[in-house]
Amino acid sequence: MNCIFCQIVAGKIPSEILYQDEKVIAFRDINPQAPIHLVIIPKRHIPSLTHLSEEDLPLIGHLVNIANQLAKKEGIAESGYRLVINCGKQGGQLVPHLHMHLLGGRQLSDILG
Ligand code: AMP
């Protein structure tokens, strides 16, 4: 198993875990792009958005719900935040394990790409 995020799930790579349940885990990004930068992932190894099936759709809703809860906990629900899922090489995905970024705590650029 050489997937970085699977190793975080397995506790083999240390990370600052902020939330976990049987399906998802959330931790602080090691190279934050904003004052608040969290990564929310499914525990199951799904390589990217293109690998999602119909049955996985509730899982995506769950990831968004957890991200919203963490935004509240981190104090950025009112000021605003951004959820990002990069997919594939040109989408800027570096870690091939599906993940959602939660970014906030500063004014984010209105340029998306
Ligand atoms: P992406 O470019 O969408 O694949 O984002 C991958 C993210 O994972 C980047 O923001 C990295 O900083 C972050 N990352 C990589 N390794 C770790 C790690 N060991 N702990 C926390 N975040 C990580």
Ligand code: ZN
């Ligand atoms: Zn993985």
